[in-house]
Amino acid sequence: GDSVTQMEGPVTLSEEAFLTINCTYTATGYPSLFWYVQYPGEGLQLLLKATKADDKGSNKGFEATYRKETTSFHLEKGSVQVSDSAVYFCALRENTGFQKLVFGTGTRLLVSP
Amino acid sequence: DAGVIQSPRHEVTEMGQEVTLRCKPISGHNSLFWYRQTMMRGLELLIYFNNNVPIDDSGMPEDRFSAKMPNASFSTLKIQPSEPRDSAVYFCASTRSGIANTEAFFGQGTRLTVV
Numbered sequence: 001g002d003s004v005t006q007m008e009g010p011v012t013l014s015e016e017a018f019l020t021i022n023c024t025y026t027a028t029g030y031p032s033l034f035w036y037v038q039y040p041g042e043g044l045q046l047l048l049k050a051t052k053a054d055d056k057g058s059n060k061g062f063e064a065t066y067r068k069e070t071t072s073f074h075l076e077k078g079s080v081q082v083s084d085s086a087v088y089f090c091a092l093r094e095n096t097g098f099q100k101l102v103f104g105t106g107t108r109l110l111v112s113p
Numbered sequence: 114d115a116g117v118i119q120s121p122r123h124e125v126t127e128m129g130q131e132v133t134l135r136c137k138p139i140s141g142h143n144s145l146f147w148y149r150q151t152m153m154r155g156l157e158l159l160i161y162f163n164n165n166v167p168i169d170d171s172g173m174p175e176d177r178f179s180a181k182m183p184n185a186s187f188s189t190l191k192i193q194p195s196e197p198r199d200s201a202v203y204f205c206a207s208t209r210s211g212i213a214n215t216e217a218f219f220g221q222g223t224r225l226t227v228v
Binding site: 010049051098099103 | 155
């Protein structure tokens with residue numbers, strides 16, 4: 001079945017450092033791809049999305065590009081802030097059938113001043 | 114729209130008791146997911162409804178867990194009898210099917226503690 005693999009955390013960075021969180025997927029079709037963020041004590045909320053190959057999603061300084069050839073959707077930010085500390089989830093949604101939503105295991109990001 | 118509404122936000126119960134978690138999806142959404150989140154296992158999909166029909170319940174851990182969606186605006190997840198290992202945060206999410214690029218919206222979750 002479809003699956004999403006994320007890099008293990010935690011990722012620990014200093015403020016203003018460059019961030020990359022790797023995400024790769026396995027899917028039979030051409031899914032839509034998402035990054036969600038979960039702040040402490042809260043539910044998941046959408047950070048960005050991309051719906052077809054070569055699309056770039058972006059929001060709040062975060063970016064991710066849908067790479068069909070490498071089946072990847074890596075999350076990047078040029079300069080992280082302490083307030084970016086959270087858990088980040090990569091997800092895919094099938095484009096066929098019942099369009100199930102599949103999540104990765106999440107990657108915790110810790111940003112220190 | 115008020116978003117996905119879950120109740121209660123916190124639940125503490127004794128082992129062996131029945132627990133019922135509730136979810137009201139966003140109006141117009143016809144797909145609903147129940148997830149469980151723990152430190153050990155991360156975010157697990159328990160069950161998925163489409164148009165009020167359970168499509169995939171392979172993630173339901175055992176017969177003690179059951180979920181219903183009697184109508185488009187309400188779903189419950191019941192644990193009977195509850196056990197300490199059921200302690201977790203339970204999330205409900207909703208979205209529209211038929212539009213694959215639409216994201217799912219999550220509720221704030223119910224933190225369940227079984228003592």
